[in-house]
Amino acid sequence: MRKPVIAGNWKMNKTKLESIKLVTELKNLLPRTVAADIIVAPPFTALTYVFEAISGSSIALAAQNCHWEDSGAYTGEVSPPMLKDLGCRYVILGHSERRQYFGETDSSVNKKLKAVLRSELIPIICVGESLEERKKRETFSIVEGQIKRGLASLTSTEFNEIIIAYEPIWAIGTGETATPAQAQEVHQLIRKVLGELFGGRNAAEIRIQYGGSVKADNVAELMAQEDIDGALVGGASLEARSFAEIIRFKSGD
Ligand code: PGA
Numbered sequence: 003m004r005k006p007v008i009a010g011n012w013k014m015n016k017t018k019l020e021s022i023k024l025v026t027e028l029k030n031l032l033p034r035t036v037a038a039d040i041i042v043a044p045p046f047t048a049l050t051y052v053f054e055a056i057s058g059s060s061i062a063l064a065a066q067n068c069h070w071e072d073s074g075a076y077t078g079e080v081s082p083p084m085l086k087d088l089g090c091r092y093v094i095l096g097h098s099e100r101r102q103y104f105g106e107t108d109s110s111v112n113k114k115l116k117a118v119l120r121s122e123l124i125p126i127i128c129v130g131e132s133l134e135e136r137k138k139r140e141t142f143s144i145v146e147g148q149i150k151r152g153l154a155s156l157t158s159t160e161f162n163e164i165i166i167a168y169e170p171i172w173a174i175g176t177g178e179t180a181t182p183a184q185a186q187e188v189h190q191l192i193r194k195v196l197g198e199l200f201g202g203r204n205a206a207e208i209r210i211q212y213g214g215s216v217k218a219d220n221v222a223e224l225m226a227q228e229d230i231d232g233a234l235v236g237g238a239s240l241e242a243r244s245f246a247e248i249i250r251f252k253s254g255d
Contacts, residue, residue: 004209006225007165007232008249009041009064009126010239011094011213021048022055027242029059032249036060038232040249041092041126042239046080053089064092064126067100070113072121082121092124094234096152098171108151115152119160126165126211126234127152129192133172141170142191149195161200166192166210167234173214175236182223182230185212189229218247225251 016024021044032040043064044052053063069079085093095118096111111127118125129148131141145168153161168188173180180188189210197205212224213234224230239245 004207004231006038007041007209007211008038009043009092009094009167009211009232009234010245011043011066011097011234011236012045012240013066013099013236014045015240016044016048018048018051021045022051024240024242025052025055025061028246029056029061031242031246032060036249038249043092043094049085049088049090062091063089064094065090066094066097068093068095068114068118070110070117072117082117082123086121086123090123092126092165093118094126094128094167096128096148098128098130098169098174102171108148111152112154115156115164116160119163124163124165126167128167128169128213128234130169130171130174130214136170136172141188145188145192146195149192150199153199156200158200158204161196161204162207164208165232166196166208167213168192168210169213169234171214175215177215179215179217179220179224180212182227185224186227186229189227193229216248218244218251221248221251 040061041064042061043066065085068085069076069081072081072083095114096106100106115125129145131144135144170180192210193205209231211232211234212230216233216235217238
């Protein structure tokens, strides 16, 4: 049984005080026990404050990126041990915005993935096709390539520690969500590819999140799909009430 995992990616939003306010409101809105892993990924500048604010709650902390070395002459970068030190448990890797605007490639994702695992953090590896690629019917080959290159030379033991996020680029921040069937089709493909690489039993246990305009009113039908195990939420995670509603998708209360 795969435990649902709902993550909020705040991107480049929220100052220190805004971050504390958002996560404190979220904490107060959540029921005592939630049947999902809950993660927030604030900007680097707010990690320490958010960590303090979530203490004693079921919310865990993620960073949105990292470098692949533990330390060194890499001006402006942040390493996995530094993130671990601040209380992070997860790191998002290969988000399409990083691929699109900051030259992230499958090969840098692969190096970062190994560094994250070395620091005993859990990577959330994002993959997904552009609208143009989907129109050209290249979705499967693009996603398969991202998975194979991004996870290259990972051992089966390491594989068990990761989370994958399928985020079609055309659905991110656009209000246009993939239909549950469209998303399920790609999630199923991802699990099949993972099975070929790491064995069917391992692939059956790995959690695959969907991301791209997830909202309170579409999360339940997405989560009802067999191979969708969670959500990576951008815009709707910037407001406590909407994110809390997404987290409570099952109870409907
Ligand atoms: P969105 O972003 O929910 O605003 O579409 C998702 C993401 O980029 O992870």
